[in-house]
C-alpha cells in the first residue's frame with residue numbers, strides 16, 4: 394500500500410464516520426479500527442499504531458463531550474494531531490546556513506538511494522545559490538566513486554574521492570578540508586552502505602563521524618523496506634548522531650509507512666523525500682501539509698502555489714473570479730487541462746485541494762491521467778461554444794452526447810465519464826471557492842491573502858481568531874506579513890500561533 398492509498402483509506406474511514414447519524418463509541422471504534430488497519434498495512438510499526446489509537450481514545454472521550462460539541466471535528470483534529478506527532482519529533486533538524494561551511498554526512502544501507510540522494514541534495518541547494526561539494530567516502534563498493542563522480546559531473550558539482558585510498562576516514566577528512574579551503578558552504582559526504590559484516594559498517598560510520606564531526610547526519614531510507622524500517626533506523630541512530638531522515642522512492646509501489654517508523658526510531662524529522670530517479674525529483678517534506686493531504690483535508694497554501702505555477706499570471710485573477718462566482722464551465726476545464734498538460738504533474742495540483750485525495754490521481758499513473766485528459770479534450774473539441782461556456786448540465790441531452798461521441802470517435806460511455814468528471818470537479822472543488830472576495834486584476838498577492846485568510850479562519854481556534862480581530866484582523870495581519878517579504882502560508886501562520894489543523 395503506497396502512502397497515497399493510505400491517505401485514501403483514512404479519508405474513507407473518516408467519511409464513513411461522518412455519514413453516521415450519531416457518533417457513539419461503536420462508530421468511533423470502527424473508524425479507528427479502519428485507520429489502524431490501513432496504517433499497519435502501510436508498515437507503520439505496531440506499537441506506534443497502538444499508541445496512536447489509545448491517545449485518540451483518551452482525547453476523544455465521547456462520554457465527557459457535552460452536547461453541542463462537534464464530535465466529528467474533535468475526532469478529525471485528534472487524528473490529524475496524532476499523525477503529526479508521529480511525524481514531528483518536536484525539534485527541527487540542523488539547518489545549514491548559506492555562506493557558512495557545513496558538513497553533512499549521509500548514512501544508509503546500500504541500495505537505499507544514498508548516492509543519488511547526496512547529489513539531489515547538493516543540486517537542490519546549488520539551484521538556490523549555495524556552493525555544494527560532494528565527497529565519496531565509500532571505499533567498500535567498487536564503482537561507488539565512479540557513480541558519485543558521474544552524478545556530480547552531470548550536476549556540475551565539485552567532488553572528491555580516490556580509487557586507491559582504502560581508508561574512508563582519511564578520504565572524508567581530506568575532502569572536507571579541501572572543500573572548506575575552497576569556500577564551499579555545503580560539504581556532503583557519502584558513506585558506505587555495506588560491509589562484510591553489519592557491525593563493521595556501523596563501526597566505520599562511527600569512525601568517519603568522529604573524525605570529521607559533521608554538523609548533520611542524514612539517514613537515507615528506502616520507503617519500500619517495510620516493517621524493517623524501525624530497526625534499521627534505530628541501528629544507525631545508535632552508531633551515529635542521526636539528525637534528519639530522507640525517504641527515497643516514494644514514487645514507487647512501496648509501503649511508505651516506514652517513514653513514520655523511521656522518525657519514531659531516530660527522533661529526527663523527515664526533511665526531504667525522493668520521488669524519482671532524476672536529480673530534481675526531490676521534495677521538501679512538511680509534516681502538516683503532508684498529513685492534511687493524507688487526510689484529504691487539502692493544503693490551501695500549496696494549492697495557491699500550484700495555481701500560480703500552472704495558470705499563466707495574466708489569467709489568474711479572471712479564472713478565480715469566475716470560480717468564486719460558481720461559473721466553472723467546460724471551457725475552463727479545457728483551458729486548465731491545457732495548462733496542466735504544459736506544466737504537470739497533475740496529481741500534485743489536485744492532491745492539494747481539500748476533499749480531494751491524492752489517491753484519485755496517483756503519481757505512478759500520471760501517464761494514464763495525461764492520456765485521460767487528452768481524451769477528454771478531444772471530446773470537448775466536438776462540443777459547441779454554447780456547451781463549453783455553459784454551466785447548465787441540461788444542455789447535454791442524449792442526442793448531443795451521441796453526437797460528441799461520434800464526432801470524437803469515442804464511445805458514449807466515455808462522454809458520460811467526462812461529463813461526470815466535470816460535474817464532480819465543479820461540485821467538489823471549485824464550488825469551495827464560491828463567494829470569495831476577488832480583488833481586481835494584478836492583485837494576486839491580495840487574492841492569496843484572502844484565500845489564506847479564509848482558510849486560516851477555519852483552521853485557527855475560535856478564541857485565537859477573536860484575539861486577532863476576527864476575519865478582518867487576520868486579513869490585515871497577513872497583509873502586513875506579505876509586505877514584510879512574502880506571503881505566509883497556512884503552515885507559517887500555524888507555526889506563529891502554535892495552533893494545529895482543525
Ligand SMILES: Nc1nc2c(ncn2[C@@H]2O[C@H](COP(=O)(O)OP(=O)(O)OP(=O)(O)O)[C@@H](O)[C@H]2O)c(=O)[nH]1
Nearest residue numbers: 503504505506507508509586641642667668669670
Ligand atoms: N524511483 C526512484 N529510484 C530511486 C530514488 N532514489 C534512488 N533511486 C534509485 O535507486 C537505486 C540505488 O540508488 P543508489 O544511489 O545507487 O543507492 P546507494 O544507497 O547509494 O547504494 P550504495 O552506493 O551502494 O550504498 C538507483 O537505481 C537509483 O536511481 C527515488 O527517489 N525514486
